[in-house]
Amino acid sequence: MTQIEVDVLVIGAGPAGSMAARESSKNGAETLIIDKKAEIGTPKRCAEGIMSGVLERMDIHVDKRCIARDIDGARIVSPDNTSAWFTSETLETPATGIVLERKVFDKHLTMDAIREGAKVMLRCEATSMKKVDDGFIVDVKSQLDEVDRIKAKIVIAADGPEGRVASWGGLDTKVSLAEMESGAQYEMTNLKMENSRVIQFYFGNIAPGGYAWIFPKGHDIANVGIDISNVKTDKTALECLDEFVASCDETKNAQAVELNVGGNPYCGVFDKIISDNLLLVGDAAGCVSPITGGGIDTALESGMIAGRVAARCVKENDCSQSNLSEYSDYIEEHIAKKFRKYISIRDFLYNLEDDDLNEYITALANADISTLSTKSLIKALLKVSPRKLLKLRKLL
Numbered sequence: 001m002t003q004i005e006v007d008v009l010v011i012g013a014g015p016a017g018s019m020a021a022r023e024s025s026k027n028g029a030e031t032l033i034i035d036k037k038a039e040i041g042t043p044k045r046c047a048e049g050i051m052s053g054v055l056e057r058m059d060i061h062v063d064k065r066c067i068a069r070d071i072d073g074a075r076i077v078s079p080d081n082t083s084a085w086f087t088s089e090t091l092e093t094p095a096t097g098i099v100l101e102r103k104v105f106d107k108h109l110t111m112d113a114i115r116e117g118a119k120v121m122l123r124c125e126a127t128s129m130k131k132v133d134d135g136f137i138v139d140v141k142s143q144l145d146e147v148d149r150i151k152a153k154i155v156i157a158a159d160g161p162e163g164r165v166a167s168w169g170g171l172d173t174k175v176s177l178a179e180m181e182s183g184a185q186y187e188m189t190n191l192k193m194e195n196s197r198v199i200q201f202y203f204g205n206i207a208p209g210g211y212a213w214i215f216p217k218g219h220d221i222a223n224v225g226i227d228i229s230n231v232k233t234d235k236t237a238l239e240c241l242d243e244f245v246a247s248c249d250e251t252k253n254a255q256a257v258e259l260n261v262g263g264n265p266y267c268g269v270f271d272k273i274i275s276d277n278l279l280l281v282g283d284a285a286g287c288v289s290p291i292t293g294g295g296i297d298t299a300l301e302s303g304m305i306a307g308r309v310a311a312r313c314v315k316e317n318d319c320s321q322s323n324l325s326e327y328s329d330y331i332e333e334h335i336a337k338k339f340r341k342y343i344s345i346r347d348f349l350y351n352l353e354d355d356d357l358n359e360y361i362t363a364l365a366n367a368d369i370s371t372l373s374t375k376s377l378i379k380a381l382l383k384v385s386p387r388k389l390l391k392l393r394k395l396l
Contacts, residue, residue: 001148006032006119007314008307009138009152011126011165013040015296016282016303017158018109019058023307024156025116029314031307032150033110033118034140036125041106045262046296047185047215047223049199052096054297058304060112066105068217071097072197074372078361079204079354085365086372087198095372097199099215099223100296121145129155129168135277135319136169154277154310154319158303161265161283169278171270173286177231179267181210181293184237185225186245186256193222193250202244203361204354208232210293212244214251224251227264227293229350237261264293266346268339274328277319279306287335290342291349291374298335305330345374360384 008024010017013035025031049071055062073087073095088094110120123143130137135153142148157165166173196219202212209229216222226241233240238261245251265283268290273280281287282299289295309327313319352360360381367380 002146003137003149003151004032004147005151006030007152008032008154008156008310009034009136009150010118010156010158011138012158012160012163012282012284013037013110013120014106014158014160014282014299015109016284016287016299016306017156018106018113019300019303020156020158020279020281020307020310021113021118022109022116023304024311024314025113025118025307027308027311027315029154029311031113031118032121032152033113034121034124034126034150036123038123039103040110040122041103043260044102044258045183045185045260046102047199047213047225047294048100048102048217048296049097049215049294050100050296052098054300058300060109060300062105062108066101066108067098068101068221069099070197071099071199071216073199075195075198075200076361076364077200077202078358079206080358082358082362082365084361084367085195085198086369087195090369091372092370093372099199099217101217121147126159126165129165131169131277152277153314154279154324156303156306156310157278157280157284158282159284161263161288163284165278166270166280166284169275171272171275171278171280173270173280173284175265175267178229179265180230181227181264181266182230182237182261183225183227183264183293184241184259184261185223186241187217187221187258188224188245188251188254188256189218189221191216191220191222191224191250191254193220196220196222200250202248203349203352203357206244206247207240208235209350212241212248214248220254222254224254264288266290266293266343268343269331269336272328273331274321274324276321276324279310279324279327281306285331286339287331290339290346302331302335342374345378
């Protein structure tokens with residue numbers, strides 16, 4: 001039995017895990033990342049889009065290989081095919097963003113962590129975890145290194161929405177079926193997009209309890225996906241996606257070059273994301289938008305703060321839950337509070353009938369909206385149907 005010891009063990013080399021490793025290493029903690037995959041960044045279960053400014057706020061500097069497409073706004077499409085466009089031509093404050101190339105971007109983040117001193121072990125899967133007085137002992141199955149066991153003062157769980165580390169550490173991250181979306185996504189080529197610089201969202205019965213999307217990665221290349229609620233349809237996400245692709249003018253002649261499927265938690269941040277010697281980050285912590293299912297920005301942010309807090313606690317030789325609470329307090333203030341409001345919007349939006357969606361999206365198409373935000377969209381809708389939208393008024 002070969003055992004190694006580190007200050008901080010990060011399980012999972014996605015954006016949250018690599019950011020956590022970068023920050024903990026930068027702040028003096030001996031840090032190891034393990035990932036069960038042979039290649040970081042694959043498979044990509046993600047539409048890959050983020051808003052402008054996110055990378056800069058996280059002090060992430062990438063080269064052009066990490067960015068597939070610059071984005072200028074969004075298009076929202078109703079069941080009757082009415083479109084509400086929000087671009088630099090219609091908005092006073094542009095709503096710009098980028099679509100990443102995650103297979104390159106994720107490696108870039110891990111390389112940043114390595115440059116700060118972190119170590120990485122690929123093809124290394126955590127199989128169980130046991131609490132000891134001064135941390136955790138994690139049993140691993142490593143195919144490239146002669147390591148069977150890792151002892152860490154702090155474990156950072158970055159193993160995604162279907163991870164096991166939280167439960168091993170005694171934290172409840174179970175998600176009800178009603179709050180777990182099923183997703184499927186193709187990367188496709190030969191699309192005929194009306195505007196290949198906007199991200200698109202399609203609502204209605206085509207995506208029961210969710211929505212479909214087109215995120216451009218080139219003039220005729222895009223991520224085309226769908227999230228659905230399994231309590232609202234007997235169809236699989238892939239069946240719904242195939243129906244959408246066949247019915248949408250922009251995708252009906254396109255061909256897929258990649259397919260990814262998986263679950264996505266829409267419940268918001270979990271009630272408890274820390275315990276003695278343990279932190280949850282990214283999707284493992286529920287840092288996923290309850291409206292869109294997007295989580296790259298919150299994964300990066302949660303990882304950044306977790307890494308800094310972990311390094312401080314190691315330095316102080318106090319990795320207790322109370323000392324780690326700086327992290328959970330930050331997440332509560334900057335992410336969890338906002339997501340609880342989003343849950344009300346999600347419940348309202350994804351329970352609308354197609355006729356209501358047609359009415360509301362037509363209203364958005366005709367509204368004078370200068371800034372694209374949740375608040376501005378709700379304000380525009382209130383003018384159309386204040387009584388129906390009474391619950392959402394409280395969120396302004």
